[in-house]
Amino acid sequence: MTLQAGAITQALGGKLLGDPARVIARLAPLESARPDELAYLADARLAHWLASTQAGCLIVGPAQAQAAAARGDCIVADDPLLYFARLTQLWKQRHGGAARPGIHPSAVVEDGAWVDPSASVGALSFIGRGARIGAHTVIRERVTVAEGCAIGARCLIESGAVIGGDGFGFAPHEGAWVKIEQLGAVRIGDDVEIGANTCIDRGALQDTVIENGAKLDNLIQIGHNCRIGQHTIMAGCVGVAGSAHIGAHCAVGGAGMISGHLSIADNVTISGGTLVPDSITKPGHYTGIYPIADDAAWKKNAAALRRLYELRARVKRLEQRLNLSHQE
């Protein structure tokens, strides 16, 4: 399981400064790479590693080409991280790691489901009637794609994901809850990745929609009727309540929580751990995280925080006493 440097540039382009016959045994991080390994340098702030890395070959940008070539073999690429991403794909494909098309015999595909012949359905997965799996999509092991849900082309659905569970809807009646059957489905575009044990609920009346190119990490909850825009990315443990519409090119950090029945504009970044209670109409970076402290300091601060509005009133009284005006 090796690749020669020349075979890499032949497949992916880039300019090789060094020996095309050099054998690459593994890809490795810059700081631990050994002489039979290849690493990449994408961030100019890490250029000091050029002096010490033991990597046998480096992927670098044009600005680092001279320094990298001075220390040994390198591949010069306009965007080293992108080049590295494509190299990982090449590596996996050449070493037999790509999913093979077809339906594993232990999977259950109901009558009336349609799986593209180029798609792969892993062991012990379930595809409900009327569901559609697009070309070159990979459904890993132990995935649920429920009745009527559609997944586009070139998607990856990780193990344990549940696409098309019921949305959470009830009518209150005499102290109990009467179920509102969820009659919509889930529609997932092309080039979408859905992480392990992530749940995407079917819509109440219309479909929950995940647009092209969106990437969702593990253990994410997407409520019914949501729309997640193109190329939006969400880290693990994010929750999105029902009927939230999130724009394109957004990013939500781990455990960010989006309330329901709101809209978020395109190009919004939400920090991890932040709760979004209302719509966001302006692109930008939003945060709401309680600062961490040692427990004793936190306790003192939390006690003060509980009576913050009183403190504000006291400051106002002081200002009045000193005839200092303040416009609130």
Next chain:
Amino acid sequence: MTLQAGAITQALGGKLLGDPARVIARLAPLESARPDELAYLADARLAHWLASTQAGCLIVGPAQAQAAAARGDCIVADDPLLYFARLTQLWKQRHGGAARPGIHPSAVVEDGAWVDPSASVGALSFIGRGARIGAHTVIRERVTVAEGCAIGARCLIESGAVIGGDGFGFAPHEGAWVKIEQLGAVRIGDDVEIGANTCIDRGALQDTVIENGAKLDNLIQIGHNCRIGQHTIMAGCVGVAGSAHIGAHCAVGGAGMISGHLSIADNVTISGGTLVPDSITKPGHYTGIYPIADDAAWKKNAAALRRLYELRARVKRLEQRLNLSHQE
């Protein structure tokens, strides 16, 4: 897959003002409904939609009956949302969406488990020995109901749920953790809904209990020995630590976190994203969410918050200097 308006009122009651032969092709939201669709109006604040909705038929309350009839066909019901909920159930049933009784051949039901003949066990689910599944309960695909756990009648357990995993209990010993085997089980009442990939741990010695009518959304964690009261409802991503007792008719918003070894009274509402560290003895609505802001404003505020107790001391000193008393 259509229903006539007259068939709806014949099945569900209500008063039809209009043509019983009107064909309803789909149920739809008020704002997007088309002439062959039916919508409902439950919230009087949305009554302005009466003027513009294209819905062929509306479900409305008595107060909106006249205005709705003036624009076209409508069904008048005392509680339009409840009527709509029952209509979704009728719709699903008439269109073949209801789960069929029986055990899917790919499911694994161990010896000594008991599944009511009217219950449904979906593909690739596991029912452990000694487990019991009540009448008309639907176990979806890829569900685990572990050894000895009991589920009542008319429940719905969504895909990926794990009922009866081990509670999390260990004794510390010389820097390591010695497992406390979890000898209790999980007991779920009637009319309970458990969401996708939700986990309910078995009790350490006695049972973890979910009472009648409770509704739990996706990706919820219920620790060992918990008791969740009747008709309590929890949104996605909620966590409840071990030995918490939550009352009846409570509501916990998404990602609310309840600490262990505490009690929460009946009729308590916890806002999403709120951590509950101690018992709550009084019904009411409780919240603890850090307010979101643009990242730059958040940074300034967080810096101030880290030294809030100092600010409080400074205000006190100012008050003393001005001989202003303050009782803390």
Next chain:
Amino acid sequence: MTLQAGAITQALGGKLLGDPARVIARLAPLESARPDELAYLADARLAHWLASTQAGCLIVGPAQAQAAAARGDCIVADDPLLYFARLTQLWKQRHGGAARPGIHPSAVVEDGAWVDPSASVGALSFIGRGARIGAHTVIRERVTVAEGCAIGARCLIESGAVIGGDGFGFAPHEGAWVKIEQLGAVRIGDDVEIGANTCIDRGALQDTVIENGAKLDNLIQIGHNCRIGQHTIMAGCVGVAGSAHIGAHCAVGGAGMISGHLSIADNVTISGGTLVPDSITKPGHYTGIYPIADDAAWKKNAAALRRLYELRARVKRLEQRLNLSHQE
């Protein structure tokens, strides 16, 4: 399904004060134990229960031995909680609850995977090619251990866990995301417990590592390249972002969230619900939780908090007016 008191001390040691023939029907909590049940008293603050518990037999420490013996049968052990833990193990083993070695016929074990003959692989689980399952490890039902991942000896992997899903890595390119294939695996040590529906992602280039004796509860997300130290314990719903290195003997409370690319020292405790944005180099207990309040009080406080930095400026102005100095 009973044990005699004498059989317990014969198997586990400790000093029995009372009748070796006493029949124990169940283990039970101190406060609800009945005359045919055994309970333990590990916390001296609960010693008042000695006067009222109905337990037929008690496990107590040396300090409580005399008082416990005065009320009835007891077993005296140096560490009553540890003794109780071992008793739960004995109980489970004697009553046929231990997992039997072997691979359930409904499990899918790919060619090139290796399962120790003493290990147990539950129904509907998937073990990918090249994966290794160590001696006496129990893989419950519906677990995924993906290609190339290794699990040590005496581990317990609960239902729905996903070991070795892809890490979450992409290179941005013209507004879209290009996948970085995840070429590492997951390496889990000995005596590790992984909870239900917990996800541990494979490394990008090297392995994600869970060290010996770590205990992870349900619905936890561990990102790629993480290292979780020996005997570290994490409660449910915790998230750890990629490339975080967490030390040994740490504890993370429920829904604690650890950012990526940081290090946490040994012996650090993180309170539940706390977000850790940066490395922690000093052992200790750290907290960052917004205090809960009734919703009306929270609203007033949150309004004040949004303008806290202004309040700080106002206090500074007051101090200047009164010629009070303050060093920030």
